[in-house]
Amino acid sequence: MATLVLPQNWSSTLRPVKTRVRSTTVCSVSIANANPNVRNADIVIVGAGVAGLATAVALQRVGIESLVLEQAESLRTGGTSLTFFKNGWKVLDAIGVGAQLRSQFLEIQGIVVKSEDGRELRSFKFEDEDPSQEVRAVERRILLETLANQLPSNAISFSSKLKDIETSESGDTILRLVDDSQISCKIVIACDGLRSPVAKWMGFPDPRYVGHCAFRGLGYYPNGQPFELKVTYVYGKGVRAAYVPVSPTKVYWFVCFNSPSPGPKITDPSMLRQETERLVKNWPPELLNIIKSSPDDTIIRTPLVDRWLWPGISPSASKGKVVLVGDAWHPMTPNLGQGACCALEDAVVLTRKLAEAIKLGTSTVEDAFRSYESERWARVFPITVRANLVGAVLQVENSVVCSLRDNVLVPKLVKLGSMLEHTNFDFEPLQFEDAI
Numbered sequence: 001m002a003t004l005v006l007p008q009n010w011s012s013t014l015r016p017v018k019t020r021v022r023s024t025t026v027c028s029v030s031i032a033n034a035n036p037n038v039r040n041a042d043i044v045i046v047g048a049g050v051a052g053l054a055t056a057v058a059l060q061r062v063g064i065e066s067l068v069l070e071q072a073e074s075l076r077t078g079g080t081s082l083t084f085f086k087n088g089w090k091v092l093d094a095i096g097v098g099a100q101l102r103s104q105f106l107e108i109q110g111i112v113v114k115s116e117d118g119r120e121l122r123s124f125k126f127e128d129e130d131p132s133q134e135v136r137a138v139e140r141r142i143l144l145e146t147l148a149n150q151l152p153s154n155a156i157s158f159s160s161k162l163k164d165i166e167t168s169e170s171g172d173t174i175l176r177l178v179d180d181s182q183i184s185c186k187i188v189i190a191c192d193g194l195r196s197p198v199a200k201w202m203g204f205p206d207p208r209y210v211g212h213c214a215f216r217g218l219g220y221y222p223n224g225q226p227f228e229l230k231v232t233y234v235y236g237k238g239v240r241a242a243y244v245p246v247s248p249t250k251v252y253w254f255v256c257f258n259s260p261s262p263g264p265k266i267t268d269p270s271m272l273r274q275e276t277e278r279l280v281k282n283w284p285p286e287l288l289n290i291i292k293s294s295p296d297d298t299i300i301r302t303p304l305v306d307r308w309l310w311p312g313i314s315p316s317a318s319k320g321k322v323v324l325v326g327d328a329w330h331p332m333t334p335n336l337g338q339g340a341c342c343a344l345e346d347a348v349v350l351t352r353k354l355a356e357a358i359k360l361g362t363s364t365v366e367d368a369f370r371s372y373e374s375e376r377w378a379r380v381f382p383i384t385v386r387a388n389l390v391g392a393v394l395q396v397e398n399s400v401v402c403s404l405r406d407n408v409l410v411p412k413l414v415k416l417g418s419m420l421e422h423t424n425f426d427f428e429p430l431q432f433e434d435a436i
Protein backbone atom coordinates (compact mmCIF):
# COMPACT_ATOMS: atom_id res chain seq x y z
CA MET A 1 0.00 0.00 0.00
CA ALA A 2 1.45 3.35 -1.03
CA THR A 3 1.21 5.96 1.66
CA LEU A 4 2.62 9.39 2.24
CA VAL A 5 5.81 9.35 4.24
CA LEU A 6 5.70 11.79 7.10
CA PRO A 7 8.75 13.98 7.55
CA GLN A 8 11.11 12.33 10.04
CA ASN A 9 11.26 15.34 12.28
CA TRP A 10 7.53 15.76 12.42
CA SER A 11 6.41 16.50 15.93
CA SER A 12 2.84 16.49 17.13
CA THR A 13 3.66 19.21 19.61
CA LEU A 14 4.20 21.64 16.77
CA ARG A 15 0.83 22.91 15.58
CA PRO A 16 -0.68 19.76 14.13
CA VAL A 17 -3.92 20.05 12.20
CA LYS A 18 -6.59 17.63 13.42
CA THR A 19 -9.82 16.70 11.77
CA ARG A 20 -13.10 17.02 13.69
CA VAL A 21 -15.05 14.70 11.46
CA ARG A 22 -13.06 11.51 10.95
CA SER A 23 -10.52 9.74 13.02
CA THR A 24 -8.65 8.26 10.03
CA THR A 25 -5.89 10.72 9.31
CA VAL A 26 -3.11 9.95 6.94
CA CYS A 27 -1.59 13.38 6.58
CA SER A 28 -0.32 16.04 8.90
CA VAL A 29 0.93 19.57 8.96
CA SER A 30 3.56 20.84 11.35
CA ILE A 31 6.06 23.55 11.91
CA ALA A 32 9.17 21.48 12.08
CA ASN A 33 12.53 21.90 10.57
CA ALA A 34 15.94 23.15 11.56
CA ASN A 35 14.81 26.40 9.98
CA PRO A 36 11.81 27.79 11.94
CA ASN A 37 10.76 29.64 8.80
CA VAL A 38 10.05 26.33 7.05
CA ARG A 39 6.97 24.25 7.73
CA ASN A 40 6.42 20.72 6.57
CA ALA A 41 3.05 19.65 5.29
CA ASP A 42 1.82 16.55 3.54
CA ILE A 43 -1.02 18.04 1.49
CA VAL A 44 -1.35 21.76 0.83
CA ILE A 45 -4.25 23.31 -1.04
CA VAL A 46 -3.52 26.79 -2.41
CA GLY A 47 -6.64 29.00 -2.44
CA ALA A 48 -9.73 29.05 -0.22
CA GLY A 49 -12.25 29.63 -3.01
CA VAL A 50 -14.94 27.19 -4.14
CA ALA A 51 -12.44 24.66 -5.53
CA GLY A 52 -10.00 24.80 -2.60
CA LEU A 53 -12.58 24.53 0.17
CA ALA A 54 -14.63 21.85 -1.61
CA THR A 55 -11.46 19.81 -2.14
CA ALA A 56 -10.44 20.18 1.51
CA VAL A 57 -13.91 19.09 2.66
CA ALA A 58 -14.01 16.16 0.22
CA LEU A 59 -10.56 15.00 1.37
CA GLN A 60 -11.62 15.28 4.97
CA ARG A 61 -14.63 13.06 4.24
CA VAL A 62 -12.27 10.28 3.20
CA GLY A 63 -10.07 10.87 6.24
CA ILE A 64 -7.32 12.92 4.64
CA GLU A 65 -6.20 16.21 6.16
CA SER A 66 -4.91 19.17 4.26
CA LEU A 67 -3.75 22.70 4.94
CA VAL A 68 -5.42 25.45 2.89
CA LEU A 69 -3.40 28.59 2.14
CA GLU A 70 -5.39 31.73 1.33
CA GLN A 71 -3.83 35.03 0.31
CA ALA A 72 -6.67 37.13 1.76
CA GLU A 73 -7.09 37.94 5.45
CA SER A 74 -10.45 36.16 5.54
CA LEU A 75 -12.90 34.33 3.33
CA ARG A 76 -14.25 36.39 0.46
CA THR A 77 -17.27 38.05 2.01
CA GLY A 78 -18.39 40.31 -0.82
CA GLY A 79 -19.49 39.23 -4.23
CA THR A 80 -22.77 37.99 -5.48
CA SER A 81 -24.20 34.60 -6.30
CA LEU A 82 -23.40 31.49 -8.25
CA THR A 83 -26.13 29.52 -9.97
CA PHE A 84 -25.76 25.82 -9.31
CA PHE A 85 -27.37 23.20 -11.52
CA LYS A 86 -27.97 19.55 -10.64
CA ASN A 87 -24.34 18.57 -11.20
CA GLY A 88 -23.23 21.12 -8.58
CA TRP A 89 -25.88 19.95 -6.12
CA LYS A 90 -24.82 16.32 -6.52
CA VAL A 91 -21.32 17.25 -5.41
CA LEU A 92 -22.53 19.45 -2.55
CA ASP A 93 -24.57 16.46 -1.34
CA ALA A 94 -21.59 14.12 -1.66
CA ILE A 95 -19.43 16.37 0.48
CA GLY A 96 -22.17 16.81 3.06
CA VAL A 97 -23.33 20.43 2.66
CA GLY A 98 -26.22 20.09 0.19
CA ALA A 99 -29.05 20.03 2.73
CA GLN A 100 -27.69 22.97 4.71
CA LEU A 101 -27.41 25.13 1.58
CA ARG A 102 -30.73 24.01 0.08
CA SER A 103 -32.56 25.25 3.16
CA GLN A 104 -31.27 28.80 2.55
CA PHE A 105 -31.79 29.21 -1.20
CA LEU A 106 -34.92 29.07 -3.34
CA GLU A 107 -35.44 26.32 -5.87
CA ILE A 108 -35.91 27.81 -9.32
CA GLN A 109 -38.76 26.32 -11.37
CA GLY A 110 -37.92 27.37 -14.91
CA ILE A 111 -36.59 29.92 -17.38
CA VAL A 112 -38.18 32.90 -19.15
CA VAL A 113 -36.53 34.60 -22.12
CA LYS A 114 -37.52 38.16 -23.01
CA SER A 115 -36.45 40.69 -25.63
CA GLU A 116 -35.19 44.08 -24.51
CA ASP A 117 -38.65 45.61 -25.06
CA GLY A 118 -40.06 43.17 -22.48
CA ARG A 119 -41.77 40.80 -24.96
CA GLU A 120 -41.75 37.19 -23.71
CA LEU A 121 -39.99 35.04 -26.30
CA ARG A 122 -40.17 31.71 -24.52
CA SER A 123 -40.88 30.17 -21.15
CA PHE A 124 -39.73 26.75 -19.88
CA LYS A 125 -40.61 24.78 -16.78
CA PHE A 126 -38.00 22.35 -15.53
CA GLU A 127 -40.65 19.88 -14.39
CA ASP A 128 -41.99 19.61 -17.97
CA GLU A 129 -38.70 19.29 -19.78
CA ASP A 130 -36.11 18.02 -17.30
CA PRO A 131 -37.73 16.94 -14.01
CA SER A 132 -34.36 15.88 -12.54
CA GLN A 133 -32.96 19.41 -12.89
CA GLU A 134 -32.21 21.37 -9.72
CA VAL A 135 -31.33 25.04 -9.98
CA ARG A 136 -30.64 27.45 -7.14
CA ALA A 137 -28.57 30.61 -6.95
CA VAL A 138 -26.29 30.42 -3.93
CA GLU A 139 -24.65 33.41 -2.25
CA ARG A 140 -20.92 32.91 -2.62
CA ARG A 141 -20.25 34.20 0.89
CA ILE A 142 -22.58 31.65 2.46
CA LEU A 143 -21.23 28.85 0.28
CA LEU A 144 -17.63 29.58 1.35
CA GLU A 145 -18.56 29.92 5.01
CA THR A 146 -20.53 26.67 4.94
CA LEU A 147 -17.61 24.79 3.40
CA ALA A 148 -15.07 26.36 5.76
CA ASN A 149 -17.22 25.46 8.77
CA GLN A 150 -16.79 21.77 7.91
CA LEU A 151 -13.04 22.08 8.46
CA PRO A 152 -11.03 22.27 11.69
CA SER A 153 -10.55 25.87 12.81
CA ASN A 154 -6.84 25.90 11.94
CA ALA A 155 -7.19 24.18 8.56
CA ILE A 156 -7.15 27.48 6.65
CA SER A 157 -4.08 29.68 6.91
CA PHE A 158 -5.13 33.24 5.95
CA SER A 159 -2.76 36.03 4.82
CA SER A 160 -0.68 33.27 3.21
CA LYS A 161 -0.04 34.41 -0.33
CA LEU A 162 1.99 32.06 -2.48
CA LYS A 163 4.87 33.88 -4.17
CA ASP A 164 6.69 31.08 -5.93
CA ILE A 165 7.08 27.37 -6.12
CA GLU A 166 9.93 24.96 -6.83
CA THR A 167 10.75 21.29 -6.60
CA SER A 168 13.42 20.33 -4.09
CA GLU A 169 16.12 17.70 -4.66
CA SER A 170 14.20 15.29 -2.43
CA GLY A 171 11.19 15.58 -4.75
CA ASP A 172 9.11 17.60 -2.29
CA THR A 173 7.56 20.85 -3.43
CA ILE A 174 8.66 24.08 -1.77
CA LEU A 175 6.05 26.81 -1.57
CA ARG A 176 7.48 30.25 -0.80
CA LEU A 177 5.02 32.79 0.57
CA VAL A 178 5.22 36.56 0.24
CA ASP A 179 6.32 36.84 3.88
CA ASP A 180 9.31 34.69 2.85
CA SER A 181 8.22 31.73 4.95
CA GLN A 182 8.36 28.37 3.20
CA ILE A 183 6.35 25.18 3.24
CA SER A 184 7.83 21.92 2.14
CA CYS A 185 4.98 19.72 0.85
CA LYS A 186 4.45 16.21 -0.41
CA ILE A 187 1.38 17.12 -2.48
CA VAL A 188 0.14 20.50 -3.73
CA ILE A 189 -3.41 21.02 -4.99
CA ALA A 190 -3.52 24.40 -6.67
CA CYS A 191 -6.96 26.02 -6.48
CA ASP A 192 -5.61 29.55 -6.82
CA GLY A 193 -8.03 30.76 -9.46
CA LEU A 194 -7.75 32.61 -12.75
CA ARG A 195 -4.30 34.12 -12.24
CA SER A 196 -2.85 30.99 -10.61
CA PRO A 197 0.88 31.35 -9.98
CA VAL A 198 1.06 27.55 -9.91
CA ALA A 199 -0.49 27.27 -13.40
CA LYS A 200 2.03 29.85 -14.61
CA TRP A 201 4.86 27.78 -13.10
CA MET A 202 3.48 24.77 -14.99
CA GLY A 203 3.63 26.68 -18.29
CA PHE A 204 0.01 27.75 -18.79
CA PRO A 205 -0.60 31.10 -20.51
CA ASP A 206 -2.84 33.73 -18.92
CA PRO A 207 -6.56 33.25 -19.61
CA ARG A 208 -7.75 35.06 -22.77
CA TYR A 209 -10.23 37.95 -22.72
CA VAL A 210 -13.26 36.97 -24.84
CA GLY A 211 -14.57 40.44 -25.76
CA HIS A 212 -17.28 40.97 -23.18
CA CYS A 213 -17.56 42.04 -19.56
CA ALA A 214 -20.24 41.50 -16.93
CA PHE A 215 -21.69 43.71 -14.23
CA ARG A 216 -23.18 41.68 -11.37
CA GLY A 217 -25.05 42.50 -8.21
CA LEU A 218 -27.45 41.32 -5.56
CA GLY A 219 -30.73 43.21 -5.15
CA TYR A 220 -31.92 43.39 -1.55
CA TYR A 221 -35.62 43.57 -0.63
CA PRO A 222 -35.89 43.64 3.19
CA ASN A 223 -39.68 43.27 3.00
CA GLY A 224 -39.55 40.35 0.57
CA GLN A 225 -38.71 40.19 -3.12
CA PRO A 226 -41.66 39.95 -5.54
CA PHE A 227 -40.28 37.80 -8.37
CA GLU A 228 -41.48 34.43 -9.66
CA LEU A 229 -39.11 31.49 -9.17
CA LYS A 230 -37.58 31.61 -12.64
CA VAL A 231 -34.35 32.73 -14.23
CA THR A 232 -35.34 35.63 -16.50
CA TYR A 233 -33.01 36.34 -19.42
CA VAL A 234 -33.32 39.57 -21.42
CA TYR A 235 -31.62 39.70 -24.82
CA GLY A 236 -30.61 42.93 -26.56
CA LYS A 237 -28.08 43.82 -29.25
CA GLY A 238 -24.59 43.21 -27.87
CA VAL A 239 -26.02 43.45 -24.36
CA ARG A 240 -27.92 40.87 -22.34
CA ALA A 241 -29.07 40.61 -18.77
CA ALA A 242 -30.58 38.12 -16.37
CA TYR A 243 -32.04 38.03 -12.89
CA VAL A 244 -32.97 35.20 -10.55
CA PRO A 245 -34.38 35.09 -7.03
CA VAL A 246 -31.81 33.80 -4.54
CA SER A 247 -33.67 33.88 -1.24
CA PRO A 248 -36.87 35.47 0.09
CA THR A 249 -35.06 38.84 0.25
CA LYS A 250 -32.33 38.72 -2.43
CA VAL A 251 -32.25 38.69 -6.23
CA TYR A 252 -29.08 38.09 -8.26
CA TRP A 253 -28.64 39.90 -11.58
CA PHE A 254 -26.01 40.37 -14.27
CA VAL A 255 -25.63 42.58 -17.34
CA CYS A 256 -23.18 41.39 -19.96
CA PHE A 257 -21.90 43.79 -22.65
CA ASN A 258 -19.41 43.84 -25.52
CA SER A 259 -16.20 45.77 -25.05
CA PRO A 260 -13.10 45.65 -27.26
CA SER A 261 -10.86 45.62 -24.21
CA PRO A 262 -11.30 44.64 -20.53
CA GLY A 263 -10.93 48.36 -19.66
CA PRO A 264 -9.62 49.81 -16.40
CA LYS A 265 -10.67 48.28 -13.09
CA ILE A 266 -13.58 50.34 -11.71
CA THR A 267 -14.14 50.27 -7.98
CA ASP A 268 -16.23 53.43 -7.48
CA PRO A 269 -19.72 52.03 -6.72
CA SER A 270 -21.56 55.03 -8.19
CA MET A 271 -19.69 54.65 -11.49
CA LEU A 272 -20.43 50.92 -11.58
CA ARG A 273 -24.11 51.57 -10.95
CA GLN A 274 -24.32 54.41 -13.51
CA GLU A 275 -22.59 52.33 -16.20
CA THR A 276 -24.90 49.37 -15.59
CA GLU A 277 -28.07 51.48 -15.60
CA ARG A 278 -26.98 53.21 -18.81
CA LEU A 279 -26.70 49.85 -20.60
CA VAL A 280 -30.27 48.79 -19.78
CA LYS A 281 -32.05 52.12 -19.26
CA ASN A 282 -34.98 51.37 -21.60
CA TRP A 283 -35.27 47.70 -20.70
CA PRO A 284 -38.00 46.05 -18.60
CA PRO A 285 -38.35 48.27 -15.50
CA GLU A 286 -38.04 45.39 -13.03
CA LEU A 287 -34.40 44.96 -14.07
CA LEU A 288 -33.59 48.59 -13.25
CA ASN A 289 -35.48 48.20 -10.00
CA ILE A 290 -33.30 45.23 -8.97
CA ILE A 291 -30.12 47.13 -9.86
CA LYS A 292 -31.28 50.14 -7.81
CA SER A 293 -32.06 47.80 -4.90
CA SER A 294 -28.51 46.41 -4.85
CA PRO A 295 -26.20 47.65 -2.06
CA ASP A 296 -23.03 49.27 -3.39
CA ASP A 297 -20.73 46.55 -2.12
CA THR A 298 -22.48 43.88 -4.16
CA ILE A 299 -21.98 45.52 -7.58
CA ILE A 300 -18.89 44.37 -9.45
CA ARG A 301 -17.59 44.45 -13.00
CA THR A 302 -15.63 41.50 -14.38
CA PRO A 303 -13.98 41.04 -17.79
CA LEU A 304 -14.83 37.53 -19.02
CA VAL A 305 -11.98 35.19 -19.89
CA ASP A 306 -11.35 31.56 -20.70
CA ARG A 307 -8.56 29.17 -21.66
CA TRP A 308 -9.01 26.33 -24.13
CA LEU A 309 -7.06 23.24 -23.16
CA TRP A 310 -5.98 22.13 -26.63
CA PRO A 311 -4.89 18.50 -26.64
CA GLY A 312 -1.18 18.10 -27.29
CA ILE A 313 -0.59 21.86 -26.92
CA SER A 314 -1.73 22.77 -23.42
CA PRO A 315 0.55 21.80 -20.56
CA SER A 316 -0.52 18.89 -18.40
CA ALA A 317 -2.80 19.58 -15.41
CA SER A 318 -0.19 18.08 -13.10
CA LYS A 319 3.54 18.18 -12.65
CA GLY A 320 4.87 15.50 -10.31
CA LYS A 321 2.79 15.79 -7.15
CA VAL A 322 1.36 19.22 -8.01
CA VAL A 323 -2.08 19.40 -9.63
CA LEU A 324 -4.50 22.12 -10.77
CA VAL A 325 -8.20 22.30 -9.90
CA GLY A 326 -11.02 24.69 -10.89
CA ASP A 327 -10.32 28.05 -12.56
CA ALA A 328 -6.59 27.60 -12.03
CA TRP A 329 -6.76 24.88 -14.69
CA HIS A 330 -9.84 25.51 -16.85
CA PRO A 331 -11.17 29.06 -16.64
CA MET A 332 -14.39 29.27 -18.66
CA THR A 333 -16.89 32.02 -19.44
CA PRO A 334 -19.99 32.00 -17.21
CA ASN A 335 -22.43 31.61 -20.13
CA LEU A 336 -23.50 28.12 -18.99
CA GLY A 337 -23.11 28.81 -15.25
CA GLN A 338 -20.64 25.95 -15.01
CA GLY A 339 -17.28 27.30 -13.74
CA ALA A 340 -17.91 26.66 -10.06
CA CYS A 341 -20.03 23.54 -10.79
CA CYS A 342 -17.05 22.07 -12.65
CA ALA A 343 -14.67 23.10 -9.85
CA LEU A 344 -16.90 21.11 -7.46
CA GLU A 345 -16.84 18.14 -9.83
CA ASP A 346 -13.03 18.34 -10.00
CA ALA A 347 -12.91 18.25 -6.20
CA VAL A 348 -14.74 14.93 -5.83
CA VAL A 349 -13.07 13.22 -8.78
CA LEU A 350 -9.61 14.23 -7.59
CA THR A 351 -10.38 13.23 -4.02
CA ARG A 352 -11.54 9.77 -5.01
CA LYS A 353 -8.41 9.17 -7.10
CA LEU A 354 -6.05 10.60 -4.50
CA ALA A 355 -7.67 8.53 -1.75
CA GLU A 356 -7.27 5.40 -3.85
CA ALA A 357 -3.57 6.19 -4.25
CA ILE A 358 -2.92 7.16 -0.63
CA LYS A 359 -5.23 4.84 1.27
CA LEU A 360 -5.72 1.83 -0.98
CA GLY A 361 -2.33 2.00 -2.68
CA THR A 362 -3.88 1.02 -6.01
CA SER A 363 -1.91 3.71 -7.86
CA THR A 364 0.76 6.31 -7.26
CA VAL A 365 -0.11 9.94 -6.59
CA GLU A 366 1.30 10.87 -10.00
CA ASP A 367 -0.89 8.24 -11.70
CA ALA A 368 -3.89 9.45 -9.74
CA PHE A 369 -3.28 12.98 -11.04
CA ARG A 370 -2.90 11.78 -14.63
CA SER A 371 -6.11 9.78 -14.36
CA TYR A 372 -7.88 12.84 -12.88
CA GLU A 373 -6.65 14.94 -15.79
CA SER A 374 -7.82 12.60 -18.52
CA GLU A 375 -11.24 12.09 -16.94
CA ARG A 376 -11.76 15.79 -16.24
CA TRP A 377 -10.33 17.06 -19.53
CA ALA A 378 -12.98 15.13 -21.46
CA ARG A 379 -15.59 16.92 -19.40
CA VAL A 380 -14.27 20.47 -19.04
CA PHE A 381 -12.83 21.11 -22.49
CA PRO A 382 -16.17 20.73 -24.35
CA ILE A 383 -17.97 22.80 -21.70
CA THR A 384 -15.38 25.58 -21.97
CA VAL A 385 -15.76 25.69 -25.77
CA ARG A 386 -19.54 25.50 -25.62
CA ALA A 387 -19.74 28.29 -23.03
CA ASN A 388 -17.59 30.48 -25.27
CA LEU A 389 -19.71 29.81 -28.38
CA VAL A 390 -22.97 30.40 -26.52
CA GLY A 391 -21.55 33.76 -25.37
CA ALA A 392 -20.58 34.68 -28.92
CA VAL A 393 -24.11 33.96 -30.20
CA LEU A 394 -25.83 35.77 -27.35
CA GLN A 395 -23.61 38.86 -27.58
CA VAL A 396 -24.25 39.37 -31.28
CA GLU A 397 -24.94 43.00 -32.32
CA ASN A 398 -26.17 42.54 -35.89
CA SER A 399 -29.91 43.45 -36.10
CA VAL A 400 -30.76 40.72 -38.63
CA VAL A 401 -29.08 37.99 -36.57
CA CYS A 402 -30.69 39.33 -33.37
CA SER A 403 -34.09 39.22 -35.07
CA LEU A 404 -33.52 35.60 -36.15
CA ARG A 405 -32.47 34.75 -32.58
CA ASP A 406 -35.53 36.43 -31.05
CA ASN A 407 -38.11 35.29 -33.60
CA VAL A 408 -36.91 31.84 -34.71
CA LEU A 409 -34.10 30.38 -32.63
CA VAL A 410 -35.41 31.08 -29.12
CA PRO A 411 -39.17 30.67 -29.68
CA LYS A 412 -39.08 27.66 -32.02
CA LEU A 413 -35.79 25.78 -31.97
CA VAL A 414 -34.25 25.79 -28.49
CA LYS A 415 -34.97 22.70 -26.37
CA LEU A 416 -34.33 22.97 -22.64
CA GLY A 417 -33.27 19.32 -22.25
CA SER A 418 -30.47 19.60 -24.82
CA MET A 419 -29.59 23.11 -23.67
CA LEU A 420 -28.83 21.77 -20.17
CA GLU A 421 -27.58 18.34 -21.19
CA HIS A 422 -24.08 19.24 -19.90
CA THR A 423 -25.48 19.28 -16.34
CA ASN A 424 -25.78 15.46 -16.41
CA PHE A 425 -22.80 14.22 -14.44
CA ASP A 426 -22.09 11.09 -12.45
CA PHE A 427 -19.12 10.23 -10.29
CA GLU A 428 -17.96 7.36 -8.15
CA PRO A 429 -19.00 7.69 -4.50
CA LEU A 430 -16.49 9.19 -2.09
CA GLN A 431 -17.31 6.78 0.71
CA PHE A 432 -15.35 3.61 0.10
CA GLU A 433 -13.90 2.79 3.49
CA ASP A 434 -15.45 -0.69 3.48
CA ALA A 435 -13.01 -1.49 0.72
CA ILE A 436 -9.96 -0.46 2.73
Ligand SMILES: Cc1cc2nc3c(=O)[nH]c(=O)nc-3n(C[C@H](O)[C@H](O)[C@H](O)COP(=O)(O)OP(=O)(O)OC[C@H]3O[C@@H](n4cnc5c(N)ncnc54)[C@H](O)[C@@H]3O)c2cc1C
Binds near residue numbers: 049334340
Ligand atom coordinates in the same frame (compact mmCIF):
# COMPACT_ATOMS: atom_id res chain seq x y z
C1 LIG B 1 -19.54 36.92 -14.10
C2 LIG B 1 -19.35 35.52 -13.60
C3 LIG B 1 -20.46 34.76 -13.25
C4 LIG B 1 -20.31 33.43 -12.85
N1 LIG B 1 -21.41 32.69 -12.57
C5 LIG B 1 -21.27 31.37 -12.28
C6 LIG B 1 -22.43 30.57 -12.03
O1 LIG B 1 -23.57 31.06 -12.06
N2 LIG B 1 -22.26 29.24 -11.76
C7 LIG B 1 -21.02 28.67 -11.72
O2 LIG B 1 -20.91 27.45 -11.49
N3 LIG B 1 -19.90 29.42 -11.94
C8 LIG B 1 -20.00 30.74 -12.21
N4 LIG B 1 -18.90 31.52 -12.42
C9 LIG B 1 -17.56 30.89 -12.32
C10 LIG B 1 -17.05 30.81 -10.90
O3 LIG B 1 -17.05 32.07 -10.28
C11 LIG B 1 -15.63 30.25 -10.89
O4 LIG B 1 -15.53 29.17 -11.78
C12 LIG B 1 -15.26 29.76 -9.50
O5 LIG B 1 -15.26 30.85 -8.60
C13 LIG B 1 -13.88 29.11 -9.53
O6 LIG B 1 -13.51 28.77 -8.23
P1 LIG B 1 -11.98 28.59 -7.86
O7 LIG B 1 -11.97 28.19 -6.44
O8 LIG B 1 -11.31 27.75 -8.88
O9 LIG B 1 -11.36 30.05 -8.00
P2 LIG B 1 -11.64 31.32 -7.09
O10 LIG B 1 -13.05 31.35 -6.65
O11 LIG B 1 -11.12 32.48 -7.87
O12 LIG B 1 -10.73 31.09 -5.81
C14 LIG B 1 -9.34 31.20 -5.86
C15 LIG B 1 -8.83 31.48 -4.45
O13 LIG B 1 -7.41 31.41 -4.47
C16 LIG B 1 -6.89 32.52 -3.77
N5 LIG B 1 -5.56 32.80 -4.32
C17 LIG B 1 -5.26 33.27 -5.55
N6 LIG B 1 -3.92 33.43 -5.67
C18 LIG B 1 -3.37 33.02 -4.50
C19 LIG B 1 -2.03 32.96 -4.03
N7 LIG B 1 -1.01 33.36 -4.79
N8 LIG B 1 -1.82 32.48 -2.77
C20 LIG B 1 -2.86 32.09 -1.97
N9 LIG B 1 -4.16 32.16 -2.39
C21 LIG B 1 -4.41 32.61 -3.63
C22 LIG B 1 -7.90 33.63 -4.04
O14 LIG B 1 -7.81 34.66 -3.08
C23 LIG B 1 -9.20 32.87 -3.96
O15 LIG B 1 -9.70 32.78 -2.65
C24 LIG B 1 -19.00 32.86 -12.77
C25 LIG B 1 -17.90 33.64 -13.08
C26 LIG B 1 -18.06 34.96 -13.48
C27 LIG B 1 -16.83 35.76 -13.82
